[in-house]
Amino acid sequence: MKNTKENAIQKHSIYDYTGIPEVLLIDRTTKTNIIWGTSNYLRYGFAETDIIKTNHLGKGKNRTIRPRNSKSQLEQRRRSKDMAEVFTPSWICNIQNNLIDDEWFGYKNAFNFELDNTWEATKKVDFNNKNWKDYVDVERIEITCGEAPYLTSRYDVVSGKYIEPKDRIGLLDRKLRVVSENVDDKDEWIEQAIIAYKRVYGYDYQGDNIFLARENLLSTFIDYYFDKYTENPNQDTVFLIATIISWNIWQMDGIKYVIPDSCYEKKVVQISLFDEDEEIKNVCRGCESGDIYQHNGKYVKIKDWRTNKIVKFIDLLR
Numbered sequence: 001m002k003n004t005k006e007n008a009i010q011k012h013s014i015y016d017y018t019g020i021p022e023v024l025l026i027d028r029t030t031k032t033n034i035i036w037g038t039s040n041y042l043r044y045g046f047a048e049t050d051i052i053k054t055n056h057l058g059k060g061k062n063r064t065i066r067p068r069n070s071k072s073q074l075e076q077r078r079r080s081k082d083m084a085e086v087f088t089p090s091w092i093c094n095i096q097n098n099l100i101d102d103e104w105f106g107y108k109n110a111f112n113f114e115l116d117n118t119w120e121a122t123k124k125v126d127f128n129n130k131n132w133k134d135y136v137d138v139e140r141i142e143i144t145c146g147e148a149p150y151l152t153s154r155y156d157v158v159s160g161k162y163i164e165p166k167d168r169i170g171l172l173d174r175k176l177r178v179v180s181e182n183v184d185d186k187d188e189w190i191e192q193a194i195i196a197y198k199r200v201y202g203y204d205y206q207g208d209n210i211f212l213a214r215e216n217l218l219s220t221f222i223d224y225y226f227d228k229y230t231e232n233p234n235q236d237t238v239f240l241i242a243t244i245i246s247w248n249i250w251q252m253d254g255i256k257y258v259i260p261d262s263c264y265e266k267k268v269v270q271i272s273l274f275d276e277d278e279e280i281k282n283v284c285r286g287c288e289s290g291d292i293y294q295h296n297g298k299y300v301k302i303k304d305w306r307t308n309k310i311v312k313f314i315d316l317l318r
Contacts, residue, residue: 023242024214034207065208090156094169140171145202147211152220165227176224198305204253247303257314262297
């Protein structure tokens with residue numbers, strides 16, 4: 001039996017807020033919606049390059065986009081074969097995230113103690129001579145993020161088991177835990193939580209993963225707010241967090257740094273005065289040469305929240 005707090009969290013979903021699914025489907029680069037980016041939904045009539053619409057999502061048992069652990073074994077194997085999609089158990093995510101924090105804190109076990117395929121949370125994070133706000137403010141990114149298990153661990157992506165906020169191990173989870181442990185005032189809590197969300201990033205190729213990752217990050221905000229104040233955040237706050245997430249979790253071909261399937265070939269007819277006209281095929285230079293800076297597809301744009309400017313992600317690699 002789930003406890004009362006968990007029942008309340010599960011009862012109030014992102015779908016209880018106006019316009020939120022629409023925000024979580026936005027592609028900030030194309031200014032339309034994210035695309036499916038996978039052939040797994042052809043049976044529903046959705047091609048890889050089709051955009052995902054809100055009426056495609058479904059609810060409850062009729063959800064079209066479901067977490068990996070809810071997919072059939074056949075579909076999981078197909079996605080692993082086609083897209084090298086393999087999801088990592090939460091206890092392994094925890095070990096790897098701990099390595100990052102061991103370096104930042106200068107000591108081990110700041111958030112939890114690792115046990116055999118599990119962990120036990122510490123009572124409170126000890127910052128010693130460091131400032132907890134600096135931890136909230138540091139950037140983190142999960143590449144090929146899938147459902148974003150390294151950012152937030154609402155559930156184990158392999159088993160599907162729900163994880164209480166106090167026991168979560170994601171990089172965003174840790175920031176929100178630190179905020180809750182050091183802030184009581186609601187306005188300040190929201191202010192610091194907004195900073196936390198502006199500092200975590202992730203991308204994936206497949207549109208269903210993007211939506212699930214975004215949904216998980218937003219539900220995480222509601223979870224931690226409820227855990228702290230035993231009430232749900234208001235519409236405006238949730239909309240703001242959803243907007244930040246729609247910028248920070250984006251759809252991208254991680255090899256080309258463009259929107260999936262956006263590179264194209266152009267056919268040009270060269271007119272001749274004496275011979276027959278010649279048709280020349282201009283292919284994408286980047287696809288042909290492997291030069292990531294020569295693609296003719298749509299290079300992904302993200303937001304630098306520190307300067308409040310829109311930048312191409314590939315420019316950060318220079």
